[in-house]
Amino acid sequence: MSDTIGQLAYKPCQPDLEDPCLSTQPPGYEELTACLNANHSDLTAAERHAVVCGILSCQSSLNGDEWSRRILSGELEAEPGENPIGSHLHEQDVEMVKRLITETTTQLDDPELGFFPLLPDDDDSIEERSAALSEWCHGYLYGLSLGGLKEFKHLSEQAQEFARDIVEISGLEVASEESEANEEAFFEVVEYLRMGVLMMRDEILPSDNAPAKGEPPHRTIH
Template identity: 35%
Template sequence: MTDADEVDHDGLQALARRLRLGTSASELHGSLTGYLAGGGAVDGNAVLGVLELDGEAIDPTAQDLALLDRLARQSQASLADAELGFEPLLPADDRPLHERAEAVVEWCRGFLGGFGLAGAAVQASLSGEAQEVLRDLGTIAGSSFDFGNESEDEDALIEVHEFVRMAAMLLFAECGAREGTGGNTVH
């Protein structure tokens, strides 16, 4: 997949609005990532169904389904990247700090929901480290931020972002190592 083919935050946000999904691009990507990290597999035609997202009577077009397919392939490939290239799909760094911080919270909420959809059996057999990572993601998902010193706040958000990025890859690696014990595979 070339960079030109990659789904970006703005493109996914436009899709979520167009389909009236009632979720943000960050939460949608978090849900998909959590589902994949939990051992689920999906192609673009089934993303909305697997994640239990229904638009308000707006059927996705062929172009919408193609975008979801690219997003699913992009997410799967980046989680499996040996170079640790996974990145949560979040607003660009030039967006206001409060918007980016809220997007991280939404991404984590989505991740936890998607991970839960992949299968409870996986969660029960996670290592202690992975269970702690899930708890930490839950803490982030339930957070609200107080902003004070912009430089310190920016540094803190960078640290949280890096934790979230690594947490997703750790959970994907652990659950992927349990061939066949993850969630349902949808093709």
Template identity: 30%
Template sequence: MSEPSLVYERFERELASADIESSGAEVHGIICGLLCAGQSDAYAVLLRELLPDSPGDDLLARECTNSLRKLFDETEAAIDGPGLGFSPFMPEEEKSLKVRARAVSEWCQGFLYGIGIAGVDPEGQLSEETREALNDLIEITRMDVDALEESDEDEDVLVEVGEFLWVAAMLVHEEIVHGPK
């Protein structure tokens, strides 16, 4: 899967400097939700959601907008291109398990938000299998991050959950963009 060329921590600082309260993972989740839902003007919708006021002369907001565009373009190319698609944009593996688990939860929140603002009606547009995957994403948002321990078992579970994010997103993309099989 394709890795974004942006550095997660720097991207988070840019978001904060532009007064965007969402994490990098949540923003990437929104991007993926919009793209997987086939939103034709996904980038414009993203900007309206995150930066409702034009950056204008605000250099920090413009830098953030440039990074948002880069992450958006890379994600779109990965989702629509050949190969396995995208990797969720997450903190580096050196970060604590709790930090990375919180990012997984935030990515799920963003993805669900993205398909919601794209107008996806799960009951009317998605198969039972895909609705179940979305329900699993909802459950992941409820994960008790504080209960996690730095253990091989919890690490393995987080890796599996991270792989599931891709599967759920691709299920939505396949059904919405390419139609049910």
């Protein structure tokens, strides 16, 4: 890896003013995890957020309704058919993920560099956070593929190095020992990912790129 290492019990929403599901704020890690579990998702909250980040590294915006249904249903590569994708989902759950997509887009566009990977809270164990970090990297690579990035060789050397580091981090052994050294290493890697994702988006994203239409191209990363 580079020497330069540059951070949410679920229920369907009810019409209650105090229900957090009705919030206009994006879901946190535990809330998104509970929502995904309720919808029998095979990917974690970290992976789902990273998929969104990967696609948004290649496309300027996403169709929030289309992609929130894809994220929840797991039909990330499904072709539009007779039945709408994710037609069985609770609309409140769809709205939650739409808020996540909107907030992620806002963070990635933030000139003050306000983007952060969605990971477990700092109070969670280093083992849980490290596992989620590896999952996030795996999801980001998948998102780049869904976004249309066919290969890395046409990117700058810096971007290629970051892509190689992402692959390496996704396969790292999960840290289990609670220590100051592991905490420092974890936050250094998170910061490296944070800045690297912003760098990749700046390099990949054309200025005239059109919003995603909800039909991800079937491409693979080489």
